[in-house]
Amino acid sequence: MAEQKALTIPLTYDQVKGLRAGDLVTITGTIYTARDAAHKNMTEALSAGEALPMNITDQVIYYAGPTPAKPGRVIGSCGPTTSGRMDAYSPTLLAEGLRGMIGKGPRSPEVIEAMKQHGAVYFAAVGGAAAVISDSITKVDVVAYEELGPEAIRKMEVVDYPCVVAIDSFGNDLYKLGVEKYKQTEPTT
Amino acid sequence: MREISTRTITDKVRELCIKAAYDLPEDVEVLLKQGLEKEESDFGKYSLDKIIKNVSLARHDHVPMCQDTGITVILVRLGQQVKIVGGSMTEAINEGVRQGYTDGYLRKSVVADPLLNRVNTGDNTPAVIHTEVVEGDALHIQILPKGAGSENMGAVKMCKPSEGMDGVMDFIVDSVTNAGGNPCPPIIVGVGIGGTMDQCTLLAKKALARHAGSAHPEPGYAEMEQQLLERINRLGIGPQGFGGRVTALAVHIETFPTHIAMLPVCVTLNCHAARHTEATL
Numbered sequence: 149m150a151e152q153k154a155l156t157i158p159l160t161y162d163q164v165k166g167l168r169a170g171d172l173v174t175i176t177g178t179i180y181t182a183r184d185a186a187h188k189n190m191t192e193a194l195s196a197g198e199a200l201p202m203n204i205t206d207q208v209i210y211y212a213g214p215t216p217a218k219p220g221r222v223i224g225s226c227g228p229t230t231s232g233r234m235d236a237y238s239p240t241l242l243a244e245g246l247r248g249m250i251g252k253g254p255r256s257p258e259v260i261e262a263m264k265q266h267g268a269v270y271f272a273a274v275g276g277a278a279a280v281i282s283d284s285i286t287k288v289d290v291v292a293y294e295e296l297g298p299e300a301i302r303k304m305e306v307v308d309y310p311c312v313v314a315i316d317s318f319g320n321d322l323y324k325l326g327v328e329k330y331k332q333t334e335p336t337t
Numbered sequence: 338m339r340e341i342s343t344r345t346i347t348d349k350v351r352e353l354c355i356k357a358a359y360d361l362p363e364d365v366e367v368l369l370k371q372g373l374e375k376e377e378s379d380f381g382k383y384s385l386d387k388i389i390k391n392v393s394l395a396r397h398d399h400v401p402m403c404q405d406t407g408i409t410v411i412l413v414r415l416g417q418q419v420k421i422v423g424g425s426m427t428e429a430i431n432e433g434v435r436q437g438y439t440d441g442y443l444r445k446s447v448v449a450d451p452l453l454n455r456v457n458t459g460d461n462t463p464a465v466i467h468t469e470v471v472e473g474d475a476l477h478i479q480i481l482p483k484g485a486g487s488e489n490m491g492a493v494k495m496c497k498p499s500e501g502m503d504g505v506m507d508f509i510v511d512s513v514t515n516a517g518g519n520p521c522p523p524i525i526v527g528v529g530i531g532g533t534m535d536q537c538t539l540l541a542k543k544a545l546a547r548h549a550g551s552a553h554p555e556p557g558y559a560e561m562e563q564q565l566l567e568r569i570n571r572l573g574i575g576p577q578g579f580g581g582r583v584t585a586l587a588v589h590i591e592t593f594p595t596h597i598a599m600l601p602v603c604v605t606l607n608c609h610a611a612r613h614t615e616a617t618l
């Protein structure tokens with residue numbers, strides 16, 4: 149496998165242009181969690197002409213809703229959720245300057261087109277490996293929509309958070325390339 | 338009559354909810370480890386390795402293996418010689434879920450209304466409870482915390498009887514193909530065949546509750562499970578959908594008699610965190 153590339157936030161256009169589907173990366177810096185209800189709120193705010201609760205230019209959004217932290221811990225288990233549910237909202241946020249997204253599972257052609265247009269990248273973390281992932285998170289603060297509970301927007305400090313570049317800014321898609329490579333035809337009987 | 342108190346039920350449900358979230362049953366873990374040995378793709382091996390390490394860490398640290406600790410599906414087999422004392426069984430079960438999800442620091446993922454008012458109930462209740470009255474004086478409780486990533490990718494089809502074995506198999510394989518990397522493969526595929534539309538969906542859930550990798554007692558269905566597993570693992574989806582050989586760990590089929598004009602089929606998927614716990618009171 150390829151060597152891991154260390155990325156730091158903010159993620160610049162030039163950094164993103166150097167990434168290819170299938171690259172292993174680690175992410176260090178501040179990222180924001182947001183999932184279904186937070187995405188709905190954010191895009192509604194934008195269409196009402198209001199500001200987002202945080203500046204997303206060159207930032208990375210992590211599709212996640214953690215379990216509550218046990219006493220003495222920074223956070224509970226915090227793995228990625230299915231990204232496809234955010235597809236309806238992502239092109240709007242990419243147009244606002246969002247540079248990266250972390251989740252799991254394939255994205256729609258519309259999202260991939262917006263990623264190519266604006267120069268953005270989609271990272272996949274291993275879904276269901278939530279306890280291991282939490283070890284990379286060092287600080288967490290709720291910054292918006294606290295009433296949404298697990299769906300609130302959280303600002304997180306991450307150190308060496310491991311991900312795979314699933315879809316790059318040129319539209320190369322590991323979910324298609326990988327499956328094509330291993331797909332076997334039915335044996336003839 | 339044998340008396341079982343609602344308090345006993347609440348305590349047991351609480352314990353089972355927490356255990357399910359922290360401790361993946363060994364039957365699933367064995368299949369994951371066998372999967373790692375079989376997998377050829379680098380990204381598949383990378384994913385399975387992380388998944389297996391995560392299972393150990395969650396068990397050791399007493400934390401949820403996945404942040405989606407699910408909507409709580411509970412299969413109850415109530416012996417007809419049992420008398421529940423101290424209140425309602427349904428409320429006792431929901432109280433157990435409430436306590437388990439709170440005391441176990443599990444995520445509360447249930448909204449009060451599906452469409453008009455998607456406000457979190459704050460305690461993961463109500464659970465989805467299926468009760469079957471059976472002979473005897475025991476109360477059997479099985480808990481399947483069901484995450485949305487896999488549950489959202491299920492499918493039902495009212496097949497025509499003329500579609501036969503080929504049509505049913507194609508529908509099951511196509512459902513897995515359409516799910517792709519979304520349900521967190523490697524998955525366990527639960528299939529319900531027969532009954533009515535509602536019953537085949539419950540059969541599919543019961544199929545997921547089986548010991549992972551166990552074969553159907555009837556040789557014809559056991560062979561169908563094996564053939565489906567082989568076909569699904571030729572799709573190339575692989576762990577996490579990154580491409581690979583291990584897309585499913587097992588296929589389980591459950592059946593029920595049906596109408597002369599019907600052939601209902603339900604496919605329900607479980608992610609690799611195929612959590613299931615049970616107890617008999």
